[in-house]
Amino acid sequence: xxxxxxxxxxxxxxxxxxxxxxxxxxxxxxxxxxxxxxxxxxxxxxxxxxxxxxxxxxxxxxxxxxxxxxxxxxxxxxxxxxxxxxxxxxxxxxxxxxxxxxxxxxxxxxxxxx
Amino acid sequence: xxxxxxxxxxxxxxxxxxxxxxxxxxxxxxxxxxxxxxxxxxxxxxxxxxxxxxxxxxxxxxxxxxxxxxxxxxxxxxxxxxxxxxxxxxxxxxxxxxxxxxxxxxxxxxxxxxx
Numbered sequence: 721x722x723x724x725x726x727x728x729x730x731x732x733x734x735x736x737x738x739x740x741x742x743x744x745x746x747x748x749x750x751x752x753x754x755x756x757x758x759x760x761x762x763x764x765x766x767x768x769x770x771x772x773x774x775x776x777x778x779x780x781x782x783x784x785x786x787x788x789x790x791x792x793x794x795x796x797x798x799x800x801x802x803x804x805x806x807x808x809x810x811x812x813x814x815x816x817x818x819x820x821x822x823x824x825x826x827x828x829x830x831x832x833x834x
Numbered sequence: 835x836x837x838x839x840x841x842x843x844x845x846x847x848x849x850x851x852x853x854x855x856x857x858x859x860x861x862x863x864x865x866x867x868x869x870x871x872x873x874x875x876x877x878x879x880x881x882x883x884x885x886x887x888x889x890x891x892x893x894x895x896x897x898x899x900x901x902x903x904x905x906x907x908x909x910x911x912x913x914x915x916x917x918x919x920x921x922x923x924x925x926x927x928x929x930x931x932x933x934x935x936x937x938x939x940x941x942x943x944x945x946x947x948x949x
Contacts, residue, residue, distance in 0.1 A: 755937065765925065765940035811877065819865050819931035821890060822938065824877040 722747050724814050726825035733802050734833050741797040741828045743812030749773075751817035754788065754795045759809040759827070768810075771795065802832045836860045838941035840926050846947045852914040855944045858907055859928030866909045867927040867938060868894075868901055877925075883909065884931065916948045 723746040733739045745754065756768040769779065771788050779786045783800045799806055809829050813822040839858045847853055859866050867882040870893075881891035886903040894901065898920075900912045913920055923945050927938040 757940075763923065763945070764942045765927075767937050767939065770937050819929045819938070821867070821879040821882060822869075822877075826876045 722749075722814055722816075722823040724812050724823050724825035726812055726828050728828045729826070730829045730831070732831045732833065735804060736801050737832075738798060738800050739802050739830065739832075741799075741810050741812075741830065743795045743797065743825060745793050745795065745812070745814045747814060749816060753815040753817075755813040755815065755822065756786070756795075756797050757811045757813060757824075759811065761808070765811070768797075799830075802830075804832050804834055806830060807832045836939075838926055838928050838939055840924075840941040840944050842944060843942060844945045844947075846949065847916055848949050849917055850915045851948075852912065853916050853920075853946060853948075855911045855924055855926075855946070857909040857911070857926030857928075857941060859909065859926070860939055861907070863928035863930045863939075864906075865929045865931050865938075866903060867925075867929075868909070868911050869925040869927065869940075871923040871925060871943070872921075880911070880924075913946075916946075918948045921946055921948050 725744045752773045754771045758766045758768055769786055776788050785798045787796045809827045811827045812825045815822045841856045865884045868880040869877050870880055871877045880894045881901040882889055883903050903909045923943045925943045926941045929938045
């Protein structure tokens with residue numbers, strides 16, 4: 721069975737703090753993809769990153785970084801020096817080896833206070 | 835800037851009425867998804883199509899929901915009759931499946947309220 725768990729329902733930080741959003745997944749597939757999406761208050765789903773199961777290199781994009789560890793089935797997302805505009809719900813998702821359905825976690829509501 | 839478009843953005847209707855939601859996928863994309871987002875269930879897949887053919891509609895209540903792709907530029911999701919428990923945000927997403935994996939691009943969603 722495919723499953724994504726985001727144990728943190730809500731996180732509040734003050735601007736400029738670093739914050740890490742946790743994601744743990746379950747799958748029996750050997751080839752799979754992991755995603756992070758951002759849902760700001762406006763409601764749309766914004767794609768942030770895709771990572772395949774064979775690439776465990778960490779990735780950094782500006783203030784965002786992702787840590788993928790197959791040994792612990794985790795794909796965590798860190799925002800460095802958070803900003804108010806980072807306030808949103810963040811979803812981790814799991815997909816198969818080809819373009820198909822995504823399995824989403826329940827999301828983490830991040831609030832960044834000025 | 836290619837985007838998935840959805841209409842209407844908001845819909846308020848009364849129980850028992852028919853609701854039709856429309857989605858225009860990104861031009862050239864061959865795979866279209868319908869997801870529903872609720873507080874109780876989170877984001878869940880209702881159905882998806884590839885090259886206009888339904889591949890998986892296991893998440894869709896068959897008695898009242900139907901999804902179609904009349905052509906490559908239009909996907910529809912209908913609810914008849916609607917019920918208050920159908921109140922949710924319905925997202926359409928599209929992508930292109932070829933030899934490499936491509937992500938799904940989501941539309942802005944249709945917020946449905948059934949009174």
